[in-house]
Amino acid sequence: MSTVNLTVKTIIKDYLYNFETISLKKGDSLTLYKREVLPVLYLLSLGCLRLSKRYSNKKRTIALITPNSVFSFYSKSGFKDAYHQLEACALSYIIIYKPEVSIFFIELFHIQYYHLEYFNELLYTRNLLNRLINLLLFLCKFFGKISKRGILINLEITHEELSQIIGTSRTTITRILNILKDTKFISTCKRKILIHNVLYLSCLFIFL
Structure with missing residues (x-):
């Protein structure tokens, strides 16, 4: 032994x-x-x-x-x-x-x-956009991988799964993600989400 x-x-x-x-x-x-x-x-x-x-x-x-x-x-x-x-x-x-x-x-x-308490606190907001941003920051913290273009959330997750986590519809998730893509906060790569600047995304949450 x-x-x-x-x-x-x-x-x-x-x-x-x-x-x-x-x-x-x-x-x-x-x-x-x-x-x-x-x-x-x-x-x-x-x-x-x-x-x-x-x-x-x-x-x-x-x-x-x-x-x-x-x-x-x-x-x-x-x-x-x-x-x-x-x-x-x-x-x-x-x-x-x-x-x-x-x-x-x-x-x-x-x-x-x-992890459970942190997750609970992050999602305890009524604004769906804030809730999704919180979730993305949470995933970035625990699954983030640094790349040249930003931080890649190294986890394949569907819009349906995101909607179930924060309690909304898949179409709402798709609409919010498209807004974040159009404003260059995020992009997607092979079903993974890339956050270009975590600080900017955090600031977006603060000012919403």
Whole structure:
């Protein structure tokens, strides 16, 4: 057995046994602010929870958490006045894993959580043009490949798929993309989108 495999198994063993449990009755809530120390992971073993993001003057439901779901309250979105709240929809039991020996797993989880949160925030706009630009910038960030003409989104994606992601029709996507092409913000190459200048496209979103 290699040293690497032995180390990973040791971490997993410590991770699995370093936890505590809490229970929430229906209607009970648990509020956590952005942590200044290492975050912890939560596992819902039984019940149903409503996860919300609260701001100074509003609350937005992010997800319904079902049994065997792993989640965290750690946030990298930059909203300092925001925090998370759990509300039990039924009697719920939560396993809380400590951060001391689980940093490796926590960081992996938060990469995925950050992507989901970032994607959620970007698409939370009513303007369809802004929504599509946000999606293109998101794809550029995670799938972008630098070329001589700009940044190529190295992902084949159809107009139908884009329309399903942002919640509109395929014809609307085609119309908006044609506008961006005519104004030289983007072009297409073998079913891939090329963004000529990310900064200009970002500015277009800001001023819309």
